Amino acid sequence: MPKNKRPAPRKSSNSPEDKDEAVARMLSTMALNLAEQEDSESQGTVLAEQAVEFGRLIRKSLNQKKDEVLYDAIERAKYEDLGAYQYLRSQIEEASSVVVIRRDNAPAMEINAFVVPLLVQSTGGLKEADGFQDQEAFEALVKSFQDSELESARAKVVLMSHAYDLDEIDNITYSHLHEMVRDAYTSMTDKKIVIAAGLERSIAGWSATAFGADDTAVELRFLLGFALKRADDPFYAEPKDEAALDAWFDARMERYQQWTAKVGELVKRCLAPAGKPLEVSFLYQDLFHGGKEQGMAxxxxxxxxxxxxxxxxxxxxxxxxxxxxxxxxxxxxxxxxxxxxxxxxxxxxxxxxxxxxxxxxxxxxxxxxxxxxxxxxxxxxxxxxxxxxxxxxxxxxxxxxxxx
Missing domain, CATH: 3.30.420 (Nucleotidyltransferase; domain 5)
Incomplete structure (x- = not known):
């Protein structure tokens, strides 16, 4: 991710830099107030209004591609209060990776960006040009998310036909991811062919490696996908009861483990030509930022x-x-x-x-x-x-x- 930098010194009271600094400062302050009251049963009208404004400012910054405002706000919160830092970062991450679309006389739709981190061991390393040449394997892999009940049967699921390396994933900023999610929604719902600039720009190409032909290489790769569903789809409804919630997640994990066993060969066919020996270890499917953090760790x-x-x-x-x-x-x-x-x-x-x-x-x-x-x-x-x-x-x- 880009380094979190302080904006340039103020030039005038009406300069864009000054306004951006004010928004970053406001987000950090709001995060502190909201984080302190997050577990309170009665937050009050003023705080509820502040929460609405807080979300609006985040979405506005994402739509206007003002990443520096968001990163600066997080940096400010980091040194002011740990709870505010965690709250602000989680809210920005969710807003950038999950978009709810509301239309008149239609149910609200939600689309999110998810990743499946992979650790891939091979001799000599993976070659980007060799990937995703087996269309049959790729289509079966996409279909498997619903067949294995990782996503709802009523949802739409797409995968990028590319295995992202760490630098590619790390260079996707908050606003870029937000743009990608909206691109994906348009591609999945518009009958016309549209140019998805944000999605195309995300595939920057793998960074060079120094593996020799006989070296054992272990590389981190990410499958990136999007799931579009009704916001009220009961498949995704988490139980309120703590014990029931634990059981719900345990069942989901069991399905995921079964899925990894089923699709291991499909993933290998997507990453390299038939006959190239690979070992693939799956990390857990998660929303973009959670999966990225898991893979990096x-x-x-x-x-x-x-x-x-x-x-x-x-x-x-x-x-x-x-x-x-x-x-x-x-x-x-x-x-x-x-x-x-x-x-x-x-x-x-x-x-x-x-x-x-x-x-x-x-x-x-x-x-x-x-x-x-x-x-x-x-x-x-x-x-x-x-x-x-x-x-x-x-x-x-x-x-x-x-x-x-």
Whole structure:
């Protein structure tokens, strides 16, 4: 995503920059008010009106393609209040990926953008030009979302005939995604052929890789799709009761796991020519931003573990011969989860950083990393309160799942 930058200094009280800054500031302030009252039973008329205006400002910024306003508002909220930051970001993400269309004398329709993140292992890496040449496999894959009850039988589902790499997905801004969702709606409902500029622009081409012909490559790819349905379709209605809701999600997960087993070969046929050996691991289908975050987190973990394994092999050491310290670090304002691997001498053999969202649960993040390290045989695990500006761990103690 683009870096969140402060707008340029004010030029005049009526300058566009000044107005955009005012909107960003207003969104951040509203998010703070609304986040504080989100769980309140009686929010009051004033707050309800503010919620309406809050949503209107987000949609207006999306429609006017003012991404800088949205990113700046999120950046402001990040340093003012964690709850406001989480609330504002989630509301912008939902507004950009889900659009409700209302027409006179017709039921409200909802269309959303979803992704299925994939981790694909191959020899030599995937080739973009080889993808989506098997039309029969692609059509069967699209149909499978409804056949396997991942989407309603009454919905319309389309997939982009392209596997997006991380850079392509990461370069889709909030307003661009909003444009893509609207493009998809027009394409799915208009009988005339229309130019879907937003959809076309999203396929920028894969970034170059340095895999050799015999290298084992693990790459992150995303299937991107759109689901159009009636807003009141009971298929998507989540139960109100907590126990029933848990069961509802469990059933959905079971269907998803069955779906991955059924479509594994179809996905391989879409990604590469017949005969090219691939291993495909599916992450969970989610709305665009949730799926993107899930894919990035899993890929970052794989890269981290790959680097550690390489360092062990290079130094001819077993995992049990080293000690590892895990803890948060701040690099130029960016929050990271750092993993340092130490030899018996105390020298750092390898260091790896994993991006850490401000709203992430640090205990869960540490547990995930330590679980992964344990699977490769690391037994000497410690956790630091933080890594200081010199890269030294502070307040180190032995790791336990309970303490983190």
């Amino acid at each position: 899993e890929y970052a973990m794989l890269q981290m573990m790959s680097g550690i394994n390489h360092a062990l092999a290079e130094n001819k050491l077993d995992a049990g011969d080293v000690s590892v310290v895990v803890g948060p670090a701040d690099e130029h304002g960016e929050l990271l989860l750092r993993v340092n691997v130490y030899a018996a001498s105390g020298d750092v053999l390898h260091g790896a950083d994993k991006p850490l969202d401000l709203a992430a649960d640090l205990q869960d993040e540490v547990n995930d990393v330590c679980d992964a390290l344990a699977t490769i045989g690391v037994t000497n695990l410690s956790v630091a309160l933080k890594f200081d500006a010199h890269g030294q761990p502070v307040e180190v103690h032995a790791y336990s799942p309970e303490l983190g």
